[in-house]
C-alpha cells in the first residue's frame with residue numbers, strides 16, 4: 009500500500025537545481041575560515057545547489073569532537089551571504105531547530121541516530137509546527153524501513169511538505185567494504201511506497217571511503233534517486249571528523265563530471281519501441297513463471313496430503329539440499345548467480361512448507377495467522 013504523504017516536488021522548493029541536485033560541504037564546521045573557504049570553492053565548481061555543515065555532531069563515543077555548536081550558525085550565515093548558497097544543517101533537538109531557523113538555515117536534516125528514536129523525531133516535529141522549511145530525513149542506523157517511514161510521517165504530520173529522504177546506508181555487524189551497508193532494497197522499497205518522495209543518496213556515509221563515492225553515486229542515480237549529499241573539505245587530510253570520506257571541492261567537481269545522468273523515460277520512437285518490445289517479452293515470461301510456480305505449489309500440496317496420510321515430516325532437509333544444489337549448478341550454467349538461485353528457491357520452499365503445514369493440521373490455521381502477524 010502506498011504511503012499517504014503530502015509532498016511538494018523538489019523543484020518547487022529548491023530553485024536553480026544543479027544536475028544532479030547536490031548538497032556538499034564539510035562533515036563538520038571546524039573554523040570560520042575552513043567553512044567559508046570551502047563554501048567559495050564549492051560555489052565556484054558551479055555544481056553545488058546547497059552547502060552542508062555539521063555543527064552539532066552525534067558521536068558514538070564520548071570524548072570525540074561533538075561539533076562546534078551554535079557559533080557555527082554565524083559562520084554558515086557568512087558563507088551564505090558571500091556565496092549565495094542555501095545552507096543545510098543536522099538538527100537533533102527542538103533547541104537545534106529553533107536556533108537553526110532563527111539563524112536563517114534553509115534546509116534541516118534529521119540524522120540516522122535521531123530517526124531511530126521516535127521520541128526525538130516527535131520533538132523535532134513539534135518544533136517544526138507552523139514552519140515552512142525543507143527537511144531531509146536520513147534512514148535510521150538499523151535496517152528498519154518502518155522507523156524511516158515513521159519519521160517521515162511524523163515530520164509530514166507536523167505540516168512539513170518540502171520533504172526528502174536521505175539514504176545513508178545501515179549499520180552492520182558483518183565486516184564490509186562499506187562503512188554502512190547500502191542495502192539498496194530498503195531504499196527501493198521506500199521509493200515504491202512513496203513514489204513522489206525524493207530520495208537523496210549520501211555516498212560519503214555509505215562508503216566511508218572517498219575512492220568509492222563515485223561508484224555509489226552512479227548507482228544511486230541509476231536507481232532514480234533525486235540527488236546526492238557529499239562531504240567536501242578544503243583539506244580532507246586535516247579534517248577533524250570523517251577525514252577518509254571527504255573530498256576536496258576540485259575532486260568533487262571531477263567526480264560529478266564523470267557521472268552519467270539517466271532519465272526514467274527518454275529516447276525517440278525507435279528507442280521506445282525497442283523498450284516496449286522487450287518489456288512485452290518480460291511480461292510473457294513472468295506469466296509463465298507465475299503459472300509454473302502455481303503448478304509447483306499444487307504438487308507440493310499433493311505431497312503434503314501424502315505426508316499427512318503417512319505420518320511423514322514436512323521438512324526434508326536432504327531432499328531440499330539435493331533440490332537446491334541441483335538448481336544452483338543448473339542456474340550457474342545459465343549465468344544465474346548462486347545467491348540469486350538460493351534466495352529465489354528459499355522463498356518457494358518456505359511457501360511450500362507453509363501450505364503443507366496448513367494441510368497437515370487444520371488447527372494450525374490460528375498459529376499461521378499468529379506467525380503472519382509476527383512478521384508483519
Ligand SMILES: O=C(O)C(=O)C[C@]1(C(=O)O)C=C[C@@H](O)C=C1
Nearest residue numbers: 308311322323324327328357360
Ligand atoms: O520433497 C518434499 O518432500 C516436498 O515436500 C517438496 C519440498 C519443496 O517444495 O521443494 C518441500 C518441503 C521439503 O522440505 C522438501 C522439498
